Amino acid sequence: MKSALFTTHADLALPLWESNVDTIYYYNDELPDAFPQFDKVYFRDPFNDTEDPTLDSRLEEITTRFFHDNPNCYSIDHIHTVEDFYVEDKWRQFYQFGSDFMPETWLAREREFTPGEMVVKKRISCRCRDVHFEIPEDVNLDSYIVQRRVNIIQEMRVFYLNGQVFRTAETRTSKTENSGVKVLGEIQLTDEQMNFVAKAMTKFPELDFIGADLAVLDDGSFAIIEINRSPQFKRFYEVTNINLAELVF
Secondary structure, three states, X not given: OOEEEEEOOOOOOHHHHOOOOOEEEEOOOOOOOOOOOXXXXXXXXXXXXXXXXXXXXXXXXXXXXXXXXXXXXXXXXXOOOHHHHHHHOHHHHHXXXXXXXXXXXXEHHHOOOOEOOEEEEEOOOOOOOOEEOOOOOOXXXXXXXXXXXXXXXXXXXXXXXXXXXXXXEEEEOOOOXXXXXXXXXEEEOOHHHHHHHHHHHOOOOOOOEEEEEEEEEOOOOEEEEEEEOOOOOHHHHHHHOOOOHHHHO
16 A cells, blocks of 8 residues: 655644655655555645645645546545635634534624633644734734633644544643643543544544644533644654554555
8 A cells, every 4th residue: 555645844744654655745846747556645744844825726736737647546534625624724723613512602703702712723733833812913803713712621632543533642732821732641532422422523524634632621521622633643653652643554
């Protein structure tokens, strides 16, 4: 089986991929005149690099050319068009999850912001950038959502691969007004937590590999804060010695 990976130079997991995929391509590098034949391809998150107004046209060119040369190649997460990449949009995630799984979420222009009761997030962001506790100045609000703030007593990054929820998760701090997110270590999920994530992921049957930010709330219930279609797992490997890149393909 021949495998291909498309990613950015900012992908923190690159060293973990290098011995587990046959060919790595970078979105901003020159592409071959013709792609060789592959059995599987994984298009990682193209949004974790600097913002590029030409990104959509670049992704359209890449996917069109790749699948022209590889019409029978299996695409992890069923990524085939530009629109498929936008599962990273938190507004789209809430639309599919609903309030049974995700805190109530609105488009920023549609809801008056209440400090202390809501957080503001960019609809597509990376590594907890663009999470705010008040409305940023001089931004395009069409690119932001507001989300009801919930009382989190524990937050975990849970990995889901090929229909299975990993029992081993990484514990992390929640982002606050004064601190960023830090990985603390590993934890074994309860059956109830695993079942909650598995049930939530039935809302996204097209996805093969995600990192779900799972919160345990002060009333004992759970919430998916967001999902990441191309999760970073360098720190997960460091604390657990589990290299997810060995398992994806």
